[in-house]
Amino acid sequence: MIYFPSENATDAEFSDKGLADLSKTDAVFVKIPYTADREKSPWAEESVVPTSKLLSDNPSRDYNVPVGKVTVIVADSYGNEYYRMTKAPSTDQLKGYLKKVKDQADKTSEKLQKNLDKANEYLTNNDRKNALKLLLKNFKEGVVGLQAQEDSIRAYHNILDAARTEMAELVEKGDAEGLKALAKDMDKTDMEKEIDEALAELK
Numbered sequence: 001m002i003y004f005p006s007e008n009a010t011d012a013e014f015s016d017k018g019l020a021d022l023s024k025t026d027a028v029f030v031k032i033p034y035t036a037d038r039e040k041s042p043w044a045e046e047s048v049v050p051t052s053k054l055l056s057d058n059p060s061r062d063y064n065v066p067v068g069k070v071t072v073i074v075a076d077s078y079g080n081e082y083y084r085m086t087k088a089p090s091t092d093q094l095k096g097y098l099k100k101v102k103d104q105a106d107k108t109s110e111k112l113q114k115n116l117d118k119a120n121e122y123l124t125n126n127d128r129k130n131a132l133k134l135l136l137k138n139f140k141e142g143v144v145g146l147q148a149q150e151d152s153i154r155a156y157h158n159i160l161d162a163a164r165t166e167m168a169e170l171v172e173k174g175d176a177e178g179l180k181a182l183a184k185d186m187d188k189t190d191m192e193k194e195i196d197e198a199l200a201e202l203k
Contacts, residue, residue: 001029001094002075004060007068009034014072018091026098028077032059036067047190048136049153052144054079074098076105078145105146112138112148119155128159129185135159136188160191167191167198176202 001023003014023029038061053062054075063081065071074083074097082104083097115134122131138152163186170178176199183195 001027002054002059002063002073002079002081003029003031004063004065004071004073005031005034006070007034007036009070013070014088016091019094022091022094026095030054035060037061038067048139048188049156049190050139050142050144050149052079053081053142074101076101076145078143080105080108080143080145108141108143109146109148112141112143112146112152116148116152116155119152123155123159128163129187132156132159132185132187132189156189160186160189163191164194167195171198171202174202 005013019029035058037058040061041057044057053059056062059065060067063071063073066086069086070088072085072089072094073081074085074094075081082101085093089097115138119131119134122128122134135152135156138149139156141149143149163182167179167182170182179195179199179202183192183199186192186195
C-alpha cells in the first residue's frame with residue numbers, strides 16, 4: 001500500500017485499527033511525504049528502460065499523483081501499480097484489492113513473456129529491429145522487477161552493446177550509409193541520439 005497524504009493531512013486521514021492489523025499480516029504500508037513538486041529533475045537520465053517509481057527521487061511525480069489529494073495505490077512488492085483510490089479506503093476494500101494483485105501481476109507477466117518469446121525468435125533469425133519493437137512494447141508497460149521484464153531488459157542491453165560495437169566500426173570506416181541503416185534498426189531506443197551525433201561528426 002503506497003499512501004500519498006493530502007495537503008495538511010493529519011494522522012487520522014488513513015489510520016484505524018483495521019489498517020494497523022492489516023499492516024501486520026497482509027501488506028507493507030509505505031507513506032510518501034507530501035510534496036507539491038512535480039518537476040522532472042534536470043539531472044535525470046532519459047531512458048526507455050523502466051525504473052522503479054517507488055525508488056525514484058519523487059514518487060509523487062512518477063506515480064502521477066494529483067497535488068494535494070489523498071491517493072492510495074495498491075502495488076506489488078516491486079511498486080508496480082494495480083489499483084488506485086483517491087479517498088481513504090476501508091480495510092475491507094484494501095483486503096479485496098490485495099487478493100486481486102497476484103492475479104493481475106501474473107497476467108502482466110504472461111503478456112511480457114509472450115512478447116519476450118517472440119523477440120527471442122526474431123533474434124534467433126538475426127532480426128534485431130523487430131525484436132527491439134517487442135522489447136520496447138514490454139517497456140511501455142512500465143513495470144519493473146517481474147522476471148519477464150528483467151529478461152527483456154537484459155536482452156535489450158545485449159542488443160545495444162553489440163550495436164555500439166558495430167557503430168564504432170562504422171565510424172572508424174566513415175560509413176555514413178551503414179550508420180543510417182543502423183539508425184533504422186535502433187529507432188526509439190537509447191542509441192538514437194548517439195547515432196545522430198556519430199553521423200553529424202562524419203559530415
